[in-house]
Amino acid sequence: MRGYVFISSGAISTKHPKKYPARLQQILNLRYLFSVCSEEDAPINIEKASRVESLDALPKLKSLLHWAVINSDKIVIDDFRRIFRKVPFMQRKDMIKELAAFAPVFWEARYEGRSFAAALRDDLREFITIDGRIKTEIDPDTRELAELGKAPIKMRRRQTQLARISSAEKRSMAADILARKIARIQSELHQDRKSSTLRSVADEANERGLKTSRGGTWSPPTVKRMLDRAKKLENKT
Known part of the structure; x- marks a missing residue:
């Protein structure tokens, strides 16, 4: 699965996505669908065209569609209407015929994902008459973020939070294992x-080459903390 973002203005590659909310919203829509489909790492291709008279005006999309046919894969845009609003009214039926040849592999993120064939069945008239700006929010939670241009920051913060949680869980599991070793x-x-004082346990752990969670040597205080942790683990079980 690969994503396709169609823009009619602005830069294709930019360090300031908040300047182009429509472009940002498309990316958010695709990423949301990819997350639902477990395709978070699917690549997203961006193409720009101010006027589309045929599929030849979108060489990147055309190439992607041919690739999808050969590889039995899918190309996903967030909303088919984004393309048709830039197609002159007189050429829209011809454009529909061109895209219909790729109907099984061309999908949109709306309605939890549907093929171009299904879209033609349900919304053919809309493709022919669509005009004006397109506002599509696949995930309602991203609407305000996209409008403010703060979604990337918000997403990075969430990723950082998740990473911290994951890291804390790993450290906790490692500490539990270490506590059980010291108790053993x-x-x-x-x-x-033999003497089982805190000092004796620390000396024995050091002789065995066992390191603390920070890679240091054992001392009575660190041994006591691990033994207390081991007791708590026993009480939980």
């Missing part, structure tokens, strides 16, 4: 009738 060392010392 204390138990082994006790079974061997």
